[in-house]
Amino acid sequence: MKNFIFFFIVFTTIIWSSNVECSSHLHPLDPITPSEINLVRTIILKAYPPETSKNSTIAFQYVGLDEPQKSTILSWKYSKTKTPPPARRIYVIARFKKQSLEIIVDLSRRSIVGSKVYKGHGYPMLNIQEQVAASVLPFSYGPFKESVKKRGLNISEVVCSDFSVGWFGEKKTKRLLKIKCYYTEGSVNLYMRPLEGVEATVDMDEMKIVDYKDRYVVPMPKAEGTEYRASKLKPPFGPILKDISLMQHAAPAFNLHGNTVSWANWEFHVGFDVRAGPIISLASVYDLEMQKYRQVLYRGFISELFVPYQDPTEDWYYTSYFDSGEFGFGQSASSLEPLTDCPSNAEFLDAFFADANGKPVKIPNAFCIFEKYAGDIMWRHTEVAIPNEVITEVRPDVTLVVRMVSTVGNYDYIIDWEFKPSGSIKVGVGLTGILEIKAGTYTNTEEVKEDIYGTLLADYTIGTYHDHFLTYYLDLDIDGEHNSFVKNTLETARVKDRKIPRKSYWTVVSETAKTEADAKIKLGLKPLELAVVNPNKKTKPGNKIGYGLIPGSVSHPLMLSDDFQQIRAAFTNYNVWVTPYNKSEKWAGGLFVDRSRGDDTIATWTQRNREIENKDIVLWYTMGFHHVPSQEDFPIMPTLTSGFELRPTNFFERNPVLKTKSPEPAHWSNCTK
Amino acid sequence: MKNFIFFFIVFTTIIWSSNVECSSHLHPLDPITPSEINLVRTIILKAYPPETSKNSTIAFQYVGLDEPQKSTILSWKYSKTKTPPPARRIYVIARFKKQSLEIIVDLSRRSIVGSKVYKGHGYPMLNIQEQVAASVLPFSYGPFKESVKKRGLNISEVVCSDFSVGWFGEKKTKRLLKIKCYYTEGSVNLYMRPLEGVEATVDMDEMKIVDYKDRYVVPMPKAEGTEYRASKLKPPFGPILKDISLMQHAAPAFNLHGNTVSWANWEFHVGFDVRAGPIISLASVYDLEMQKYRQVLYRGFISELFVPYQDPTEDWYYTSYFDSGEFGFGQSASSLEPLTDCPSNAEFLDAFFADANGKPVKIPNAFCIFEKYAGDIMWRHTEVAIPNEVITEVRPDVTLVVRMVSTVGNYDYIIDWEFKPSGSIKVGVGLTGILEIKAGTYTNTEEVKEDIYGTLLADYTIGTYHDHFLTYYLDLDIDGEHNSFVKNTLETARVKDRKIPRKSYWTVVSETAKTEADAKIKLGLKPLELAVVNPNKKTKPGNKIGYGLIPGSVSHPLMLSDDFQQIRAAFTNYNVWVTPYNKSEKWAGGLFVDRSRGDDTIATWTQRNREIENKDIVLWYTMGFHHVPSQEDFPIMPTLTSGFELRPTNFFERNPVLKTKSPEPAHWSNCTK
Incomplete structure (x- = not known):
């Protein structure tokens, strides 16, 4: 089903030759960088331009490294001569016109080198924007506002969250999520305070509520006792823990070369x-x-x-x-x-991923x-x-x-x-x-x-x-x-030698x-x-x-x-x-x-x-x-x-830490204790 | 079978009234002190004086606290008024004239308040001196010296150790240990180098070898590669670990009041x-x-x-x-x-125990x-x-x-x-x-x-x-x-409600x-x-x-x-x-x-x-x-x-560390990093 699209290659090479960074990668397994994410986005938006009609903007569900073949990685890693890392290819799953697309982008060629429509069961990972979009739908949905009112709650203190719906034998499925809501008045610990009985079902392709239930009303659990922020809690505090740290003369004790x-x-x-x-x-x-x-x-x-x-x-x-x-x-x-x-x-490292629009998000x-x-x-x-x-x-x-x-x-x-x-x-x-x-x-x-x-x-x-x-x-x-893969089973055996007064022992049976x-x-x-x-x-x-x-x-x-x-x-x-x-x-x-x-x-x-x-x-x-x-x-x-x-x-011939010396305890000179 | 001996009470009270320390105990469960061990020894040696004939010196096998009744401890601990801790009693197991004795010494009365001969199966814990004594017997035992010679080993580099012999259905048992020996030439890692096939059996009451086997000769495993002392190992050393410590502003962060x-x-x-x-x-x-x-x-x-x-x-x-x-x-x-x-x-604490002679040993x-x-x-x-x-x-x-x-x-x-x-x-x-x-x-x-x-x-x-x-x-x-004691079993249950497309779940069955x-x-x-x-x-x-x-x-x-x-x-x-x-x-x-x-x-x-x-x-x-x-x-x-x-x-009403504040990281001022 692969539908290779070659015509972009020449075009994209010209456009982005100035911001090539692929070859600067230290390691072929390095995570995708923000520039790579931007590049992927630009390439894909050229191929799948937004249309004015509804729901025809491509949505990025997954943008990840299309790992090189293991053999390629290993020969790069263990080659005696310094060779450039293999080409960076990015694997994308997107939703476009109610379909799931799988797209492969070659960054050095700056082009899509493969794409296909996924026809099997199931849907891709949810992106954050669509989860947020689904979670706010109830606030413009009349019956939900009624439910909130009926419970005597302040709607400005209600937040909603999305839940996957699974599969229960349905022959045909839609891309649905369920929305449940919580109350934040008096406590940020929303999970303790559900609007139990209330549930909206959202069609994610239409981005609208397609089903709504307000089954029953039960009391709203109290805010009291659910807060967990120290700034909001009242004394007495405790147990009291005293100052303690891990201390090193020279932190970090490890070397970080790129991501290695x-x-x-x-x-x-x-x-x-x-x-x-x-x-x-x-x-x-x-x-x-x-x-x-x-x-x-x-x-x-x-x-x-x-x-x-x-x-x-x-x-x-x-x-x-x-x-x-x-x-x-x-x-x-x-x-x-x-x-x-x-x-x-x-030491800390940041991470980056592509959002629904294909733009890089930093963590x-x-x-x-x-x-x-x-x-x-x-x-x-x-x-x-x-x-x-x-x-x-x-x-x-x-x-x-x-x-x-x-x-x-x-x-x-x-x-x-x-x-x-x-x-x-x-x-x-x-x-x-x-x-x-x-x-x-x-x-x-x-x-x-x-x-x-x-x-x-x-x-x-x-x-x-x-x-x-x-x-x-x-x-x-x-x-x-x-x-x-070896299974060693410890099995009880009977002692056969009559001279031995012991009856049994265990031994290892290896398969x-x-x-x-x-x-x-x-x-x-x-x-x-x-x-x-x-x-x-x-x-x-x-x-x-x-x-x-x-x-x-x-x-x-x-x-x-x-x-x-x-x-x-x-x-x-x-x-x-x-x-x-x-x-x-x-x-x-x-x-x-x-x-x-x-x-x-x-x-x-x-x-x-x-x-x-x-x-x-x-x-x-x-x-x-x-x-x-x-x-x-x-x-x-x-x-x-x-x-x-x-x-x-039995990987090592002997204890691999036999010849480790104890590190000195770290201490500073000239300290005021 | 308790054979109480009361006649020591008055006598011992007079003798040791000057070095009373029992009442100075902070806690009735405190471990036995060296002075208490000495006191026990003196009391017991009075009752069981050494005889000149062989094997009639009493040997201390176990000297431990005869804990007060739990109710006594609890009422002492939780009493609103300050009450003195209950009297200290010491429980002793000794070997004397080939018998196991159980003796209870009351330290405040400075006397034996109970003693009996144990008539059941089994023997008390081994004391260290008798284990050492048994372990050196082979060195004055001709056949063993022959075994060492036959193997071409240097007897001054042989050490022996003792092994319990268990029980294999024998109707009558003696107090026996087995002795096996090891070679220390070129390495202190003796356990790697057994004189395999050689085994002496020692009667601990007679303290002599009563059986000896030299079954077979196998090669002595090499000393090479068995040493573990850094001072004896040769480079390269590694893996190399850098300075690291746990650091606190004020150590210890805990309070030690006696042993509490x-x-x-x-x-x-x-x-x-x-x-x-x-x-x-x-x-x-x-x-x-x-x-x-x-x-x-x-x-x-x-x-x-x-x-x-x-x-x-x-x-x-x-x-x-x-x-x-x-x-x-x-x-x-x-x-x-x-x-x-x-x-x-x-912070460190020492420990004390009574040796074979009833004398305190410090760890x-x-x-x-x-x-x-x-x-x-x-x-x-x-x-x-x-x-x-x-x-x-x-x-x-x-x-x-x-x-x-x-x-x-x-x-x-x-x-x-x-x-x-x-x-x-x-x-x-x-x-x-x-x-x-x-x-x-x-x-x-x-x-x-x-x-x-x-x-x-x-x-x-x-x-x-x-x-x-x-x-x-x-x-x-x-x-x-x-x-x-409650057993909560997680059991699979079938969903009975036909409207629910799910078939099963687990729940808790409590017994x-x-x-x-x-x-x-x-x-x-x-x-x-x-x-x-x-x-x-x-x-x-x-x-x-x-x-x-x-x-x-x-x-x-x-x-x-x-x-x-x-x-x-x-x-x-x-x-x-x-x-x-x-x-x-x-x-x-x-x-x-x-x-x-x-x-x-x-x-x-x-x-x-x-x-x-x-x-x-x-x-x-x-x-x-x-x-x-x-x-x-x-x-x-x-x-x-x-x-x-x-x-x-469900011991606490809620998370007991909800109101814990993060300790500050410890750092010293005026430090040269």
């Missing part, structure tokens, strides 16, 4: 995508014995987030978000606050990078077995963290990529922000005689049960591209996954150790060179697998999947997720049951949280943390 | 026991709204550690340690190194306490839904850590109790130190045609598979002593455990949320006031449950048990664990199936690690961390 970070024994590239958020690429670890950097992670990012709510009633049943594919985890990044979001030794301080020392111990030992000698040898643990916070509506996700000198990559996720509340008629659980699908947190305030599933794309390249079917894993059922190994290389004692996956808290989806939203989120059915590398398989829930039907997820891709042994493979890992809200989550949630670790497992 | 710590909204007592190590008592959290401290944890400590190795061959099958009950987790505490074991803002810097700031976020939110207003409100997370490191032979356990202003208590365990190695004939896995029960880490060096199970005693008193049988839980089988609640108090909206248990990595024992060592370690059969509080039920594997038969474990106590609803209850939680060694663990292990969290769950 080098620190201690690590080197990696930090990218940004409007949909995925942070992308870590080409992470390599320096092997002191081999005296070279060795590949670990070609590319890692959050591919999708699935957040299903568990209230099946008429006005809540559809509530399930795909925070990446529907709302854009990258465009939801919040500017990080120095000293609170990140410690005083942090200042979207990333922070900092060296972390939490008082932890990297390794230690005290030896007292040798007469007349006590040996104590200790190394403190210092790590490097790359952080982004993405605030998708009410929830704030703290996303950390932490690099450890021991070779581990720890991925941390913190959940904080504000619960989604359903207003009810109850003030005490004693009045509740039915399932309210949540916890009563305060008067009329129900914190709805829900889950968070985060699916990570982890293209590990363990010491090279050709890898295998290498041949095809995708062998690598679908629900964690927690058996004691398993999982690793991606390089079957073409062995350590000196003959072990497979690998990295293990150390899961954090394990959760499984609890909805039925044939339920519509779960079909769309079928990528959460297993905690682990392994696929052969395929450039087009990036988004676990599919490219067009809004109103998708589950026909483009890992679950469908892996039905082909492709071979994955000694191939370039991708590990997909889903971390999950079931969230039963508690009163401590009201009116704002203390961070709930989880994560996982990629840990070298 | 108060910090932010927490108050708790830090104790020490020669067997258990650190004991946290009477932890209460200040409720800003109620303006009072509320009880959380009456007493928490590691009750037992079970470390079974998975090599079932003749010279390894018995290898399973009970690091608390056999070796004394407290007496194994290592002195913490400032700046490496703990950050620069840490300098056994504890450190420090405020921790790891760059984490306590809570945050960015709000963009309100027109013309961006709200960002963030609080950094600062916590307080109490740390002890216990080095039981080769392994170093980092034990952290971390208190969070949000009301959580996080318990962290780090495993580091040195693996236990079996020497084999292999240099490459290709030569291996059988199960070697471990990972080949280097030439002739097999890291044996093993587990670590740590069982925590958690006497939670959630806002009072009478508590219940309160009536008896001990209801509270035996293997985690991971079902999605569960566990909490200890106070059924007599409710929050304003009517929720049960509680604390949730958030498990870390979940592991189950893999040995058969009727295998002898597993019978002894039956307390690991479930991750969670709940018992009614019983002062005598402290040690999950029994009081006399060495060679125990499993007749005094949680598994046997709970067979009575006592009522636990609305009672003073104790939660027992077992954290487990299966350890398949990797080459990165050689020659010293990077720390592997796990833990669990006790998290307020």
Whole structure:
């Protein structure tokens, strides 16, 4: 279906030859710059000029790097001679005349090199402008104004927000959003105060309300006790925390060359995508014995987030978000606050994305990078077995963290990529922000005689049960591209030797996954150790060179697998999947997720049951949280943390931090304490 | 069987009236002081004077606080008028004339107030002197000297260590230990270099070798590559870590009144026991709204550690340690190194225990306490839904850590109790130190045609598979002593309303455990949320006031449950048990664990199936690690961390850190950076 459009090439080259900046890129995976965004916009608006008739202005839904082939990147990266980076191509998804377009722009040629109309199910990521436009529609909609009036609310204190509607088996879908509204009088904590029962449905192509419901009136939860701004709270304050900082002699302790970070024994590239958020690429670890950097992670990012709510009633049943594919985890990044979001030794990076009009938007301080020392111990030992000698040898643990916070509506996700000198990559996720509340008629659980699908947190305030599933794309390249996936099962064995009075022990039964079917894993059922190994290389004692996956808290989806939203989120059915590398398989829930039907997820891709042994493979890992809200989550949630670790497992011949010296504690001279 | 001996009372009162110090104790749970240890020794040696015949000197195996009744402690603690702390009583286990004695000494009366001979199975904790005495026996044992000579080793470079022997169904047992030996020529990393095949059995009552085996000779693993002291390693060093510190204006940020710590909204007592190590008592959290401290944890400590190795061959099958009950987790505490074991803002506490002769031994810097700031976020939110207003409100997370490191032979356990202003208590365990190695004939896995029960880490060096199970005693008193244990199961439900296109959702099914049988839980089988609640108090909206248990990595024992060592370690059969509080039920594997038969474990106590609803209850939680060694663990292990969290769950009416202000970052004036 590709409809290549070549005629722009010559024209655009002439026009923009003065502001070429493509070749100035340090790295082919660098995020798109504002000038590149502007260039893309100009090129696309030439091809799709606005028409005076309604709805015919092209709208940018996704503008991202069309990554070069992996082989191209690797040969650029590892070439002995300095070669210019491969050409920059930008992949655009746009809405135009009620259709979804996929457009590829070649920046060096300054032209569209491919475009097609997407004919499949689902719709592209929502841009921010259209969400805002939809959210203000109720204010000029008579029945809504009536609803506000009926509730005795001041309409100037009402704000509305948009919700994706999912798919429930409809044969034909439109591009719809639901709008729900909140009250801000007396508190900015709007999520605590919904206009429950009121719901507008917006046709996004027409940008108008096509359905409206005012089902019932319940009391508006009080503003009292919901405020979270220190400036608005009244004494007493507490608990009182005293001054504390991470202190370094020379911050930053890492080097930033463009977007490439080098620190201690690590080197990696930090990218940004409007949909995925942070992308870590080409992470390599320096092997002191081999005296070279060795590949670990070609590319890692959050591919999708699935957040299903568990209230099946008429006005809540559809509530399930795909925070990446529907709302854009990258465009939801919040500017990080120095000293609170990140410690005083942090450095910050901005991020840019294209808005609905194709214009660049800056997110200042979207990333922070900092060296972390939490008082932890990297390794230690005290030896007292040798007469007349006590040996104590200790190394403190210092790590490097790359952080982004993405605030998708009410929830704030703290996303950390932490690099450890021991070779581990720890991925941390913190959940904080504000619960989604359903207003009810109850003030005490004693009045509740039915399932309210949540916890009563305060008067009329129900914190709805829900889950968070985060699916990570982890293209590990363990010491090279050709890898295998190994399941080591710890199995109980019976002792056969009659002389031995012991009856049993456990041992390791190792299986290498041949095809995708062998690598679908629900964690927690058996004691398993999982690793991606390089079957073409062995350590000196003959072990497979690998990295293990150390899961954090394990959760499984609890909805039925044939339920519509779960079909769309079928990528959460297993905690682990392994696929052969395929450039087009990036988004676990599919490219067009809004109103998708589950026909483009890992679950469908892996039905082909492709071979994955000694191939370039991708590990997909889903971390999950079931969230039963508690009163401590009201009116704002203390961070709930989880994560996982990629840990070298027979990757090094020995402990890679054996020869690390303890850093000196930082202290200044001539200080007034 | 208690054999009270009263006649000492008057006598001892006269003698020691001058050096009374008992009443000077700040807290009835304070650890035993050196003077108290001396006093106990004097009192006991009067009653059991040494005899000239062999083996009739009393040996102190355990000297610990005989805790006052909980009701006594609580009424002392919460009495409105200042009352003197209850009398100090010391509980002693000693070996005398090949018998185990239990003796209670009343320090204010300066007398023995109870003593009995223990007639049950098993033996007391090993003291350090007898372990040393056993470990040197081989050096005067001819056949051993022959074995060393046969291997061409220099006996002055051989050291030996002692191993508990367990129980394998023997009808009659003796107090035996096995001795294995290691080579230190060229490296202090002795555990890497066993004299494999050589094993002496020592009768501890006779203190002589009663059996000796030299089964086979395998190559001695090389010293090369096993050294871990920076001073002995050769360049290149790396990865290079730069100066970094936790910095505070005023350290410590906590108050230490005796052994009672108060910090932010927490108050708790830090104790020490020669067997258990650190004991946290009477932890209460200040409720800003109620303006009072509320009880959380009456007493928490590691009750037992079970470390079974998975090599079932003749010279390894018995290898399973009970690091608390056999070796004394407290007496194994290592002195913490400032700046490496703990950050620069840490304060240190010493610990004391009684040695074999009843004399006090000091462990300098056994504890450190420090405020921790790891760059984490306590809570945050960015709000963009309100027109013309961006709200960002963030609080950094600062916590307080109490740390002890216990080095039981080769392994170093980092034990952290971390208190969070949000009301959580996080318990962290780090495993580091040195693996236990079996020497084999292999240099490459290709030569291996059988199960070697471990990972080949280097030439002739097999890291044996093993587990670590740590069982925590958690006497939670959630806002009072009478508590219940609640299991909330997340269950899939079908949507019944035909109008709703969704098919399913999950909801919470809550069960309160009536008896001990209801509270035996293997985690991971079902999605569960566990909490200890106070059924007599409710929050304003009517929720049960509680604390949730958030498990870390979940592991189950893999040995058969009727295998002898597993019978002894039956307390690991479930991750969670709940018992009614019983002062005598402290040690999950029994009081006399060495060679125990499993007749005094949680598994046997709970067979009575006592009522636990609305009672003073104790939660027992077992954290487990299966350890398949990797080459990165050689020659010293990077720390592997796990833990669990006790998290307020409808304990507070709202987020208890809502009104916390961000601490200022610490900085000095007049500094030369």
